[in-house]
Amino acid sequence: AREAVTRSFREAGYRVVDGASTDASAIPVEVDVTQFWAWFSPGFLAASMEFESRLKIKGDIAPFQNGEEVRGYVRLRTQAARTSTWQNVIAKGIDDLVKSIKDRLGSGK
Secondary structure, three states, X not given: OHHHHHHHHHHOOOOOOOOOOOOOOOOOEEEEEEXXXXXXXXXXXOEEEEEEEEEEEEEOOHHHOOOEEEEEEEEEEEOOOXXXXXXXXXXXXXXXXXHHHHHHHXXXX
């Protein structure tokens, strides 16, 4: 979740520093992970794998001043739940989360 938020802010044009930074101009952002999981649902001809994440982001940045929730979600059809399939659904779900955060950041500038 930390890497997804960092990537989102960087891709949206923000400079991201870690918590140990002494940069006085840095704006702290708090992230609470309320959901971060993937699951498998068997089906008759094909199964589905889903990933959902929900993060509550709060900071002195326009779209997140009130602690807004951001969601990432993906559902993929598959024949079997292999390691590579799990990795794929999680990667695509995180990509969707990154996009959701970037979209929110873009609307707040």
